[in-house]
Amino acid sequence: MASTGISLVILVSYIFFVATNCDAAGLSTTHYSKTCPSVSAVVTQEVTKILNKNKNLAGALVRLPFHDCWVNGCDGSVLLSGSQVERAANANFMLRGFTEIDQIKTAVETKCPQTVSCADIIALAARDAVVLTGGKSWSVPLGRRDSRRSVASDADAVLPFPVLTFDQLVQNFAAKGFNSREMVVLSGSHTIGRTHCNGIAPNLYNFTGQDGLTNPNLDPAFAASLKQKCPKENKVNIVFMDKTKNTFDLDYYKQVLAKKGAFTTDDALITTPAGLNAVKSLVKPGSSFFSEFATAMNKMSKLSPLTGSAGEIRKQCQFVN
Numbered sequence: 001m002a003s004t005g006i007s008l009v010i011l012v013s014y015i016f017f018v019a020t021n022c023d024a025a026g027l028s029t030t031h032y033s034k035t036c037p038s039v040s041a042v043v044t045q046e047v048t049k050i051l052n053k054n055k056n057l058a059g060a061l062v063r064l065p066f067h068d069c070w071v072n073g074c075d076g077s078v079l080l081s082g083s084q085v086e087r088a089a090n091a092n093f094m095l096r097g098f099t100e101i102d103q104i105k106t107a108v109e110t111k112c113p114q115t116v117s118c119a120d121i122i123a124l125a126a127r128d129a130v131v132l133t134g135g136k137s138w139s140v141p142l143g144r145r146d147s148r149r150s151v152a153s154d155a156d157a158v159l160p161f162p163v164l165t166f167d168q169l170v171q172n173f174a175a176k177g178f179n180s181r182e183m184v185v186l187s188g189s190h191t192i193g194r195t196h197c198n199g200i201a202p203n204l205y206n207f208t209g210q211d212g213l214t215n216p217n218l219d220p221a222f223a224a225s226l227k228q229k230c231p232k233e234n235k236v237n238i239v240f241m242d243k244t245k246n247t248f249d250l251d252y253y254k255q256v257l258a259k260k261g262a263f264t265t266d267d268a269l270i271t272t273p274a275g276l277n278a279v280k281s282l283v284k285p286g287s288s289f290f291s292e293f294a295t296a297m298n299k300m301s302k303l304s305p306l307t308g309s310a311g312e313i314r315k316q317c318q319f320v321n
């Protein structure tokens with residue numbers, strides 16, 4: 001009887017330990033507490049240096065986890081170099097941040113050689129970039145491992161293109177377990193960073209696949225100014241995503257509400273009652289956007305990671321070992 005009691009206590013303590021430190025995906029906020037306790041501080045230090053040099057790189061670091069995690073989970077696959085890798089996919093047009101992730105990885109390797117995955121670094125760096133531009137922090141459970149697979153067609157099959165309708169966006173996010181509100185909240189990341197004309201052109205010159213058609217929902221003066229920045233056929237001019245390009249704030253939703261969404265998918269957020277209501281509630285002063293965004297990013301960071309002995313801890317983020 002006594003030993004059954006003791007076993008029960010041990011079992012309950014074990015369950016409590018697992019429940020408090022690990023999550024369903026097998027990640028844990030204490031994953032590196034013995035092997036690399038300074039990892040989070042080192043990443044923050046490097047991201048701070050990177051953004052002090054060029055604040056617009058926050059956009060690079062925040063886009064990366066979305067493009068990593070959506071494609072076969074948060075496994076660092078988006079970072080690999082080579083031909084026909086994810087980076088080469090159309091959906092990853094102008095993805096950046098690779099040298100910055102390398103810089104962070106080098107600093108982490110100096111402290112803790114071959115211990116911390118590139119997938120974990122992507123997750124931590126995005127959190128720091130949001131915080132350093134004015135957003136709210138979230139906890140980043142760790143223990144992801146890096147994949148050896150990176151295939152362009154995997155990315156194009158699942159990442160959303162900027163021409164989708166509201167319903168198509170809802171479907172795209174539902175496939176990863178996110179509801180329409182979370183889709184609108186995560187789109188709020190476009191409050192920082194930049195785009196190239198490539199993503200805007202369909203909204204200006206080929207709306208719903210009709211040659212020459214401008215999205216009729218856009219504010220006409222805004223459409224005209226975008227056309228000046230992005231002449232027809234131009235793919236590479238740079239346009240900032242909102243007026244406060246390096247500040248994580250509500251300006252993106254304000255622009256969307258004012259019919260000044262750069263992508264068809266930005267404007268799509270106000271084309272249904274559900275989307276419009278979500279944007280209106282998120283744009284209010286004192287809105288819950290910042291905490292909802294943090295929660296959604298924490299959730300995204302847990303999309304089917306490789307754990308245990310799956311995958312590897314890459315030595316260099318752009319190359320398999």
Ligand code: HEM
Pocket residue numbers: 056058059060062063066093094095096160161162163169186187189190192193194195196197198199263265
């Ligand atoms: C809702 C569907 C989405 C679509 C269609 C979309 C599409 C795009 C496109 C076309 C660009 C411009 C890339 C370039 O030309 O340089 C971009 C930039 C960006 N996206 Fe999204 N995106 C979506 C959702 C998200 C989500 C969920 C996140 C992160 C949580 C995100 C974060 C970013 C950031 C931070 C940038 C700026 C990148 C930079 O400054 O280099 N996007 N997005």
Ligand SMILES: *[C@@H]1O[C@H](CO)[C@@H](O)[C@H](O)[C@H]1NC(C)=O
Pocket residue numbers: 206208209210211
């Ligand atoms: C316009 O969009 C349609 C449908 O996506 C596409 O087939 C066509 O090539 C596009 N036209 C131009 C000029 O890009």
